[in-house]
Amino acid sequence: MTSGRSRFRPSSSVARQKLAAAQRADLGRPPLGTRLTGYTPKGEVIQDEAEIVRVVFDRFTGGDSLRAIAAWLGETGVKTRRGGAWSPSTVATILKNPRYAGRAVYNGKPTGKPGDWEPIVTPEVFDRAQRRLDDPRRKTHHEGYDRRHLGAGLYRCGRCGKAMHSHTGARYRCPAGCLIRSAVPIDELVCGVVAARLARPDLAELLPTVDVEEVRAITGEIDRLTARIEEIEQDYDEGNIDGRRYRTATEKVQAELTAARSRLVRLTGSVGAAGDVLRADDPAEAFAAAPLMIRRSVIDLLLEVRVLTSPRGRRGFDPETVALTWKVA
Ligand SMILES: [Zn+2]
Structure with a gap:
């Protein structure tokens, strides 16, 4: 699986690296050095992240604006691949990447060949998203006028x-x-x-796709875990625990937090931005x-x-x- 990598790695010249990248793309292998949200650097699917990518496509093709999706991702606490906050343009970067539909890419363009990794969205969903991204009315009407x-x-x-x-x-x-x-x-x-x-x-009966009680429970769980991380950090700052115990403890809680956030994404994704209103104490x-x-x-x-x-x-x-x-x- 990594034979391509070891074969091309010794190259030091830019030209050879480009050739290697082109050959990798031609073989349908994921490009080296870049990790997409949803995939490991080797191109294996990370399920929790893949779920987020799917929901981003669903919401966008379902009519949500880039801004609304970015705001929603921020609220669920999901970070970008670089650990930053989401913006309309980082959301668009996901939507525009043909690799999510399992299409090999070179120099930012599909090579016309399938990649040898598992797609996260179907080509139909991906193409629908491209049509909406290219639709001038989206900018003039939906994002502005509307x-x-x-x-x-x-x-x-x-x-x-x-x-x-x-x-x-x-x-x-x-x-x-x-x-x-x-x-x-x-x-x-x-x-x-x-x-x-x-x-x-x-109201809860009116929304068969959303278990309002479960969403409330998960939101509570996220609050509790976030508070737990703060406690651990305080313990470390005060010298109550050493660095090794700090890392072990935070890694465990962080993993639980990621799992809880991804469950929240799955649950709330189907109702889009409306979820915030429906879950409010007084909708x-x-x-x-x-x-x-x-x-x-x-x-x-x-x-x-x-x-x-x-x-x-x-x-x-x-x-x-x-x-x-x-x-x-
Ligand atoms: Zn009419």
């Missing part, structure tokens, strides 16, 4: 089914030109209905206070919104002109 317009790209036109766009004068417009409607009354209606649903005591209040992108995620998880035409000449807002369908029981 911040001010709750339902843009989320509500559907009641006539043709296309996603509504933001339009001047705080309005929504069907891109096919079917209808234009004032945004504020529709947003107020949708938010009111969602908040009322969130206030009901059977309805958390929803009202949440940033626009988070509110969008909650609405998207719970409700299908179809905007219908408003009869001409009608004054005031008629709630009947917005069709709301629950996506959950």
Whole structure:
């Protein structure tokens, strides 16, 4: 397995190293010297990290912004490969790497050959992520404009089914030109209905994919382990334990912490950014206070919104002109 490595390693010239790298790529072997989140340097899958990579792809292809994914990774406590904080660009770096789909890469480009390592995502999921990364509307609408317009790209036109766009004068417009409607009354209606649903005591039943109690338990476990590490560090600082015991103790707790965080990622990944609101002590209040992108995620998880035409000449807002369908029981 490492024959390629020993054969190419003695080379000292840049040219020979490049040749070796090209040959490795040609043979579908993982490049030397770089470790991707999710793989050991030899290209073996690290399950906990692979799970995080999968969730990053799922959330992005499911409509989350790079910023929302970075914020969520930060909250779960997962670090980047270099131990730093996540940013939209480090999230994009993961999404753009064809090696996750098992495709060999040379000079940043796929060689067209399969790699000899285990893929973490399917080629279909990877290609879907590339299409969304390349979609200019993602930047203009979803990352920018939609911040001010709750339902843009989320509500559907009641006539043709296309996603509504933001339009001047705080309005929504069907891109096919079917209808234009004032945004504020529709947003107020949708938010009111969602908040009322969130206030009901059977919220946990409403979310079969998320075990709210288990998430609370794991969050508690993470807090406890984090506090334990601080205790051990304090013991070491005060000279109560020596360096060897300090390392043994922190390594054990750190391993438990990583496992707990990865369980949290698995549990909360499926509901995306909405999870923060749903797990809050008062979900309805958390929803009202949440940033626009988070509110969008909650609405998207719970409700299908179809905007219908408003009869001409009608004054005031008629709630009947917005069709709301629950996506959950
Ligand atoms: Zn339409």
